[in-house]
Amino acid sequence: EVQLVQSGAEVKKPGESLKISCKGSGYSFTSYWIGWVRQMPGKGLEWMGIIYPGDSDTRYSPSFQGQVTISADKSISTAYLQWSSLKASDTAMYYCATRIASLTFDYWGQGTLVTVSS
Amino acid sequence: QSALTQPRSVSGSPGQSVTISCTGTSSDVGGYNYVSWYQQHPGKAPKLMIYDVSKRPSGVPDRFSGSKSGNTASLTISGLQAEDEADYYCCSYAGSYTSVFGTGTKVTVL
Numbered sequence: 001e002v003q004l005v006q007s008g009a010e011v012k013k014p015g016e017s018l019k020i021s022c023k024g025s026g027y028s029f030t031s032y033w034i035g036w037v038r039q040m041p042g043k044g045l046e047w048m049g050i051i052y053p054g055d056s057d058t059r060y061s062p063s064f065q066g067q068v069t070i071s072a073d074k075s076i077s078t079a080y081l082q083w084s085s086l087k088a089s090d091t092a093m094y095y096c097a098t099r100i101a102s103l104t105f106d107y108w109g110q111g112t113l114v115t116v117s118s
Numbered sequence: 119q120s121a122l123t124q125p126r127s128v129s130g131s132p133g134q135s136v137t138i139s140c141t142g143t144s145s146d147v148g149g150y151n152y153v154s155w156y157q158q159h160p161g162k163a164p165k166l167m168i169y170d171v172s173k174r175p176s177g178v179p180d181r182f183s184g185s186k187s188g189n190t191a192s193l194t195i196s197g198l199q200a201e202d203e204a205d206y207y208c209c210s211y212a213g214s215y216t217s218v219f220g221t222g223t224k225v226t227v228l
Contacts (some may be wrong), residue, residue: 033215037164044121044222045156045164045207050215059215062119095163102170103211104154108163 002026004034004096004109011115012086019082020112022096029077030054033099036070036081039111040092050099051079086116122147122208122220129226130198138223140191140208146218148189152211155184155193159204167206168193195225203227 007021024034035050049060053072060070072079079096094112097105123141130136140147140155147153153171156164166175168184171191181196191210195202208220 037219044205045158045209045219046121047209047217047219052215057215061216061218101175102154102173103150103152103215104166104169104209104217105164106166106169106175108165111163 002098002100002107004098004107006094006096006109006112009113009115011117013118014086014088014116016086016116017082017084018086018114019080020094020114022079022081022109024077024079024098027098027100030074034072034079035097035099035105036068036079037095037097037105038064038092039095040089048081048094053077053079086114088116088118090114091116119146119212119216119218122210122218124206124208124220124223126221127224127226129228130195131228132198132200134198135194135196136198136225137195138193138206138208138225140193140210140220142189142191142210142218144189146210146212147186147191149213150211151186152217153184153186153191154209155182156207156209157202157204158207164207198227200227 036048038046048064051058053074096109155168158164172184
């Protein structure tokens with residue numbers, strides 16, 4: 001059974017750094033793209049970016065290029081989303097998801113709530 | 119990449135059919151047969167309902183169907199049920215391994 005388990009909720013201050021994680025199991029982690037989706041409070045889904053853990057090829061939406069960094073550690077089947085300097089506007093639920101059957105996200109993590117507040 | 123355009127809301131009575139549109143461009147919806155649809159209930163992760171324009175994942179009722187014409191994709195829910203009340207998002211492949219979501223549609227069962 002494919003499972004994506006994300007790290008727990010975070011409360012941070014503006015300017016702080018953060019790295020959240022997503023551990024995959026039940027499938028070949030290195031063989032399928034895994035990505036991140038943002039959902040700000042009361043708003044819609046936004047496609048952020050995606051990484052192929054097999055060779056770390058990474059693609060970003062233009063809206064998120066330079067704002068976040070996506071990485072993966074294939075030795076522990078875990079993908080990451082990180083910020084070097086958080087802003088209040090980064091407050092959102094972040095989902096990881098993987099593409100297995102097609103060029104779409106078919107399996108999703110449970111979400112990680114990130115709250116940035118002074 | 120701009121978000122795909124969806125109606126803000128649609129509604130229908132139990133048993134009726136509703137259709138949600140998703141309009142993009144030739145660089146996304148119109149350029150590829152990789153449109154998917156997600157259902158999201160409040161406080162829950164999105165659930166894949168349709169992929170590759172019209173394919174249903176295992177376990178998704180056949181009341182849900184998808185289609186595409188030109189730069190517009192559509193999701194139809196036939197025989198609307200109370201549990202179908204949720205937010206629905208389309209998503210299209212946009213080349214170079216990237217994708218773009220729609221603006222989202224709230225489906226209300228009257």
